[in-house]
Every structure is written in structure tokens, then in C-alpha cells.
Amino acid sequence: MNLVYIAYLADWKVSQGVIRKITDQVKTWSVEHNVTLILISNCEVTFESNSNFNVKFFRINSFRSKAFVFSFVFNYLESIDIDIIYTRSILPFFGFKKILKNYKVVYEINSLVRKELDSKIKNSLRDYLNYFKNIYSLSFHTYLAGLVCVTNEIEKFENSYKIPSIVIPNGISTNKLNKKIGSGSIIPQLVFVGSPNQSWHGIEEILDFADKFQSQLGFHIVGAVATESIYSVENITFYPYMNDSDVDNLIVNFDIAICSASLYKKGMYEACPLKTRKYLSLGIPMIMPYVDTALVDKGPFEFICEIENKPNNLIDNAERIIDFSKKFKSRSYDIQNYNIEIDISELELTRLNFFKSIINRIN
CATH class of the missing domain: 3.40.50.2000 (Glycogen Phosphorylase B;)
Structure with missing residues (x-):
């Protein structure tokens, strides 16, 4: 053709x-x-x-x-x-x-x-x-x-x-990526990758959640900085917008990934973001507040913490998220062992x- x-x-x-x-x-x-x-x-x-x-x-x-x-x-x-x-x-x-x-x-x-x-x-x-x-x-x-x-x-x-x-x-292309290394920290380190001015990414939800649980979780926010100046707390680290390969090399050093947290703001309850495919390929456990198209009728998966797609979803599920993060802090998985088509x-x-x-x- x-x-x-x-x-x-x-x-x-x-x-x-x-x-x-x-x-x-x-x-x-x-x-x-x-x-x-x-x-x-x-x-x-x-x-x-x-x-x-x-x-x-x-x-x-x-x-x-x-x-x-x-x-x-x-x-x-x-x-x-x-x-x-x-x-x-x-x-x-x-x-x-x-x-x-x-x-x-x-x-x-x-x-x-x-x-x-x-x-x-x-x-x-x-x-x-x-x-x-x-x-x-x-x-x-x-x-x-x-x-x-x-x-x-x-x-x-x-x-x-x-x-x-x-x-x-x-x-x-899943064969291009390395695998999760992890933070090696006593406290689970969570990462979120986003873009500025995308309200459905839920950056405010994530930062409010991080602010309330400073002693139990660490947070790393990549590229989505819109309100950095009002969140100067010790457990949040901000990173500038960076190219794709630099993101890959960075996020393998964290323990848990947070997916887009506020898709409800644009009336969506199902999605398949590229960053989620990246997390899956790298073997990084995820907190997921929506249905992923590639996972429909194939779960549940122990390496995914599913929460509701609604306001305050992170804070309302704080206990589950903290327990999940502690459990999977030092664990990863191989996507090839599951019937999930993302390649x-x-x-x-x-x-x-x-x-x-x-x-x-x-x-």
C-alpha cells in the first residue's frame, strides 16, 4: 500500500x-x-x-x-x-x-x-x-x-x-525499554509524568494527596508543574519537562506510578495513555483511576491498584494506596507474562x- x-x-x-x-x-x-x-x-x-x-x-x-x-x-x-x-x-x-x-x-x-x-x-x-x-x-x-x-x-x-x-x-515499542530498578528508599517513592495545563491529569489531586501524607510517601512530579511554588513540602520533588528518553531513564528509579487522576473532568472513564504503556513495559506497579482499554476483561492484576474516577479519589483511597505502595515498593513484573497487548x-x-x-x- x-x-x-x-x-x-x-x-x-x-x-x-x-x-x-x-x-x-x-x-x-x-x-x-x-x-x-x-x-x-x-x-x-x-x-x-x-x-x-x-x-x-x-x-x-x-x-x-x-x-x-x-x-x-x-x-x-x-x-x-x-x-x-x-x-x-x-x-x-x-x-x-x-x-x-x-x-x-x-x-x-x-x-x-x-x-x-x-x-x-x-x-x-x-x-x-x-x-x-x-x-x-x-x-x-x-x-x-x-x-x-x-x-x-x-x-x-x-x-x-x-x-x-x-x-x-x-x-x-516495548523492546526499547529497560526495567524498573526502584528507589531503594525505606519510604515508597511515587512518580507522576504529565503535561502543563491538562486539568484531567489531576496534578492538584496528586499534590493535595502528597501534602497530607508527607511522612509515608515520597512524590516525584515530572513535566506537569503548574503550581510548584505553593507546594514546597519535603516529600515532593519537581522535575522540568524533559525528552522521552530522559523520562525513561528517570522513572525506572521510582517504585510506583500514578496514572492520570482526573479524567472525570472531561467526562472520560476509559483511556490508554502512552505513559501507562511505558509503566507496563518497565514493570512499574500503578495506581489507576480509570479503565485501560488494553486491560478490559483481563484483570484484575495485583500490580495495579484500581481506584474510582471521581473527585478526591486519591485521598479517599489513601489507606489502600499506602498499603499497595509498601507492598510493591521493591517488586516489579514482566508484562510478557500477561495477556496484555501493548506492543x-x-x-x-x-x-x-x-x-x-x-x-x-x-x-
């Missing part, structure tokens, strides 16, 4: 996990297929010289370049052979609808779009303009050839046009078969 991946990220420098996922995907596809990765960003991304796929870069460094970038992308697409276009973004910019009308486009949906948009409105004019821009882009779905939803919940709520769809949770090679084979079904269905 001739495959094109259109990746639009306004700032690649703060999207390390997504970059890693996309590059692992196209590398997997390019083993047997002709693949072109179209990057649209404000800063250029380099790839190792042995990458077996084509890369075309479009820089967006002004309002005009951002507004018309998909017109330039369309002109480029006309020069190459294409069976399927894959994208993570549907944007109401000039030229995008033309791409949708002229090619078989498969869209990967990573969240409950409408609910997430509602959660981001903060009564500013910019927020409302972004809200209506994105709501308008939802009307473009009628032109899609297929949907890939990363959770069952998303497929249920987002496929209002009854487009051919499939659920494929996020995956990573990208198997997941991408499913995705490629879905592409073939789209081509055969339309032809």
Missing part, C-alpha cells in the same frame, strides 16, 4: 510521547509498504538517516502559513501515489476539506472531542473561538473513509456518522489490515 501519515502538531518540542508513537508507527508500516510522513509544525524534526520512509516538512511560523498549509499539502499530495491518508487531526483550514473529498482519509481519535472542548472553555474570547472552530471541524467527519478510536468509549460516542471504525489502543508491532498489523479493508470496501 501507498500510505501517507499527516501529523499536525503546533509544537513538536512539547509532544515527545506523540512523536515517539508516530515515528514507531511509520517505521512499522514501512517494512512492507511505501510510507510518506508529512510533518506540519513550527519547528523541524530530524530522523535517523536509516529511516525507511519519506518525510515532507511544512513549517507553520505565521498566521498565513498556518491558514493555508493544507492547500500546500494538497498540492504535494497530487504528486505522489496514495491509497490511504492517516491523520490525528481534522482542522477547518483552507484545503483540508479538499483533501478529505479527494482521498481515502482515516482519522485517529484520541479523546472524547466534544467533552474535552467543553472542559477547556474558560470564558475567554479565544477559548470560545477555538471551541466553535473545533465544533465546525466535526462536520468534516462525514467525508472520512474510516475511524480508528483508541478506546471503546470513544468509538461509542464519537462515531455519529456510522463510518467504518475499529478500536486500537495506543502502543509502544506496537501487533497493534500496527491490526491497523494495516483495517486500511486494506477500507481500500477494498470503497473500491
